[in-house]
Amino acid sequence: MKKAFRNDAHAKVTGQAIYTDDLKLHDMLHAVPIYSELPRAKLIFLDTSAALKLPGVIAVITAKDIPGNIYYGQIIKDYPVLVDKDINSTGDVLALVVAKTREQAIAAVPSIKIELQPLKPILDPEEAMNPEADILHPSHVSNLTNYHRVRRGDVTSAEKEADIIIEEEFSTSRVEHSYLEPESAICHLRCDGVMEVFGSMQHPFSTRRFVASTLGVELKDVEVKLLTSGGGFGGKDDTAALVCARAALCAWILKKPVKITYTREWSMRESYKRHPYKMRYRMGLNKEGKILSVKARIVADGGAYCSVTPWVTWRSTVQSCGCYEVPNVETDVYGVYTNNIFSGAMRGFGSPQINFAVEQLVEIAAEKLGIDEITFRQINMVKQGSTTITGQVLENHLVSLNQVLDTVLKESDYKNKRQLCSFGNPNHQEWYGIGLAICYRGVSLGAEGTDVNSAILYVQPDGSVLLETGVFENGQGSESAMILIAAEQLGLPLERIRYRMPSTSNIPDGGSTVASRGTIMGGGAVVKAANILKQIVGEAVQKYTGKTVSNFENSQLLDPSGVLIMSWDEAIKLCYNNQIYPYAFGVFQPPQISWDEETGQGNAYYTWVYGCQAAELKVDPKTGIVKLLNMIAAHDIGKAVNPFALKGQYYGGMAMGAGYALFENCPCENGLVVPTNFNKYRLPRSIDLPEMKAIFIENPDPVSPSGAKGIGEPANELMAPAIANAIYYATGKRYHSLPIRIKI
Amino acid sequence: MITVNGINYYDYDPERKLSLWLREDLSLTGTKIGCDIGVCGSCTILINGEPKLSCRLKVKDVENCNIITIEGVALPDGTLHPIQQAFIDAGAIQCGFCTPGMVLTAYALLKKNPHPTRQQVRQAIRGNLCRCTGYQQIIDAIMLAAERLDLKQP
Ligand code: FES
Numbered sequence A: 001m002k003k004a005f006r007n008d009a010h011a012k013v014t015g016q017a018i019y020t021d022d023l024k025l026h027d028m029l030h031a032v033p034i035y036s037e038l039p040r041a042k043l044i045f046l047d048t049s050a051a052l053k054l055p056g057v058i059a060v061i062t063a064k065d066i067p068g069n070i071y072y073g074q075i076i077k078d079y080p081v082l083v084d085k086d087i088n089s090t091g092d093v094l095a096l097v098v099a100k101t102r103e104q105a106i107a108a109v110p111s112i113k114i115e116l117q118p119l120k121p122i123l124d125p126e127e128a129m130n131p132e133a134d135i136l137h138p139s140h141v142s143n144l145t146n147y148h149r150v151r152r153g154d155v156t157s158a159e160k161e162a163d164i165i166i167e168e169e170f171s172t173s174r175v176e177h178s179y180l181e182p183e184s185a186i187c188h189l190r191c192d193g194v195m196e197v198f199g200s201m202q203h204p205f206s207t208r209r210f211v212a213s214t215l216g217v218e219l220k221d222v223e224v225k226l227l228t229s230g231g232g233f234g235g236k237d238d239t240a241a242l243v244c245a246r247a248a249l250c251a252w253i254l255k256k257p258v259k260i261t262y263t264r265e266w267s268m269r270e271s272y273k274r275h276p277y278k279m280r281y282r283m284g285l286n287k288e289g290k291i292l293s294v295k296a297r298i299v300a301d302g303g304a305y306c307s308v309t310p311w312v313t314w315r316s317t318v319q320s321c322g323c324y325e326v327p328n329v330e331t332d333v334y335g336v337y338t339n340n341i342f343s344g345a346m347r348g349f350g351s352p353q354i355n356f357a358v359e360q361l362v363e364i365a366a367e368k369l370g371i372d373e374i375t376f377r378q379i380n381m382v383k384q385g386s387t388t389i390t391g392q393v394l395e396n397h398l399v400s401l402n403q404v405l406d407t408v409l410k411e412s413d414y415k416n417k418r419q420l421c422s423f424g425n426p427n428h429q430e431w432y433g434i435g436l437a438i439c440y441r442g443v444s445l446g447a448e449g450t451d452v453n454s455a456i457l458y459v460q461p462d463g464s465v466l467l468e469t470g471v472f473e474n475g476q477g478s479e480s481a482m483i484l485i486a487a488e489q490l491g492l493p494l495e496r497i498r499y500r501m502p503s504t505s506n507i508p509d510g511g512s513t514v515a516s517r518g519t520i521m522g523g524g525a526v527v528k529a530a531n532i533l534k535q536i537v538g539e540a541v542q543k544y545t546g547k548t549v550s551n552f553e554n555s556q557l558l559d560p561s562g563v564l565i566m567s568w569d570e571a572i573k574l575c576y577n578n579q580i581y582p583y584a585f586g587v588f589q590p591p592q593i594s595w596d597e598e599t600g601q602g603n604a605y606y607t608w609v610y611g612c613q614a615a616e617l618k619v620d621p622k623t624g625i626v627k628l629l630n631m632i633a634a635h636d637i638g639k640a641v642n643p644f645a646l647k648g649q650y651y652g653g654m655a656m657g658a659g660y661a662l663f664e665n666c667p668c669e670n671g672l673v674v675p676t677n678f679n680k681y682r683l684p685r686s687i688d689l690p691e692m693k694a695i696f697i698e699n700p701d702p703v704s705p706s707g708a709k710g711i712g713e714p715a716n717e718l719m720a721p722a723i724a725n726a727i728y729y730a731t732g733k734r735y736h737s738l739p740i741r742i743k744i
Numbered sequence B: 001m002i003t004v005n006g007i008n009y010y011d012y013d014p015e016r017k018l019s020l021w022l023r024e025d026l027s028l029t030g031t032k033i034g035c036d037i038g039v040c041g042s043c044t045i046l047i048n049g050e051p052k053l054s055c056r057l058k059v060k061d062v063e064n065c066n067i068i069t070i071e072g073v074a075l076p077d078g079t080l081h082p083i084q085q086a087f088i089d090a091g092a093i094q095c096g097f098c099t100p101g102m103v104l105t106a107y108a109l110l111k112k113n114p115h116p117t118r119q120q121v122r123q124a125i126r127g128n129l130c131r132c133t134g135y136q137q138i139i140d141a142i143m144l145a146a147e148r149l150d151l152k153q154p
């Protein structure tokens, strides 16, 4: 049997892996947050005197104690680490109680007297967009965090030529990432003056910026070390960084190590969510089944703070017409401030919402035209050499949409099973349905940020190797993927390579391990570093033996005719004996992208991935309960680096997509997140999910040095529309909002 | 007296929450806290062989009981239990936060039912949330462990 490889599996299966809350430092104090009860208010007064008299309480830290900047943020610096005057959300933290134990700190919270002056909250994005509305962030000119658009062709004339025009509205829910490990941080001021931060986060460099800004110190004075992370899914950025910044603040003031570990309730109350979207689409079509035009208006509730809303909605803009060729497009996308809990990055990053709408929209269009939904997709979907709605010609990689679609059609026996669908037939005991969805996805960040990553390979005198890259482990197995790529490149067994404990002080910032970019970017950097390393070693061997090294295989160096020159260990010894360091720093920089914000035109992403997912299900006509029968996915992942981990990404992504479709919802009432634990927030459990099938389509990407692309997000962005379509074929009813509740 | 992973304890605060006693006082941090209200299964331990949620119990509830935590599953020489090995081999581990609870739930299941169907495994782990894996490879792992344990029986 083939076995999975993970460098951290042994520690995790024996309970030895150290997550942040598992760590204790000597003389460590505990801090807990105090929240605002109102979604919008002015903080008038905060009396800590009674709390300070309670047993174990050491201090109550407020905004006045912040030596650096009170406000920080990834794009707009609008988030108060602690509130000084303006409250914009019930996730806002007014103060921190620090005590000898966490229980003592929690016990002191009710003794803090808080006086707020309530202001009328704005909870509906449409209301916030009204020019008459109060400006929530006075330093910002409007309640828009951003506005993106696409302008292509001429929608008005295209609509005149159209045989039919359809108009549909869709909305999606606010979703909690639900990493099983709540936020946790431990900070202490080291004797060399560096604030050392241990935590669980998406991107240690982002955390470092939050901490340095709060303390008012330089980046060199903060070192962030990522401990084992109990899941992220895009969700451990701003909030996790704020938790670290607050722990660092307490440690800075009190000169003692400070831990903050969130309860699930605090985590769900304060942490950002997936953006709820409202989407209005108008599509013009001709009788032959061609999409002539799309006009789309998309509004994203960004909540109280900006976070990465401009980037999330940018992806929605670029992908606003799904994976279809549309010659005439007018897309307007708004990111809006409200007083709801803020929204930010989550696995999928602005595409699950769009796919939910577009993959139903195309089926509605096909049905209106009397064309089957697969043929309609085949007519309109992007093919080799197609031009996207932003004017990018898809020619630098294999466009494999037809391949993923055909694979799923065949593997699921879609066409035959589609004939069996119930369509709400009253004579059926249970309603059966099958549905699918397809997508393309721009790889990595696009115009969301600078795309570069680096890797260090450092061979020790005994021939063993230390590896480090700018990608970070959030549970997905990125370290293992990097080790596998390095081992293959160097011709060494896996056990000779160790991944160094990541730290922000060792390697340059390679951007966040998000956007499914870990494998392509980090893997690319590992390949570059390995090439440099092989050149260093090869040149040394050439110089001292006169022999040309052409291959590194099975811990051996071979000449062009495959004859052994010397072993890897001997070659490394030779390097060290001659004062040559086998140390390589590799950088991977993908091709530049281009973007014009005015017209929404440009080469938005340097390459694309393609995927298709399908689901079969049954609906009980009496109760409306949906039972999933199976789920299947085919994605072009470029190259399978770590097959078991890759499958894990498929399955986990499909499961999360199923949760999005059927269960998950995080409504806000008067700005306060309603479900604050897993008793009220319904995650998919084992019995809710069916057997799943994962199919790899491997078309190595010429842009990717390792050939691999990404999977984390594509796997998560299709199951909701696939299920929605299956529900339509089962019940005969379209559901336009998430999560789907069947009305009987 | 309380026995934890073969060691007897006599001195404890009976009112202390069991999960905290294990994590903070005995440094057995493999027991995780995901929800603290008894709905996620991260804090699962075995009490007299039965999977129980340590966040819902006090120390006094387990007096005279035999407790096994994830740290007590492998052999003293470090050899992994076949269930642990199967979790590694089948790719059932991602972030690992649910893993201790899953392994212990599986341990109890296979003691009772050495030849479960996939559906029975699904039922058995329904109290253990996992956000990463979609449960598929966890079920694969438990089926694999059952198969291997079976081969070991004479
Ligand atoms: S922590 Fe005990 S069940 Fe979640």
Ligand code: FES
Binding pocket: A180, A230, A231, A475, B092, B093, B094, B095, B096, B097, B098, B099, B129, B130, B131, B132, B133
């Ligand atoms: S592996 Fe992350 S929650 Fe299960």
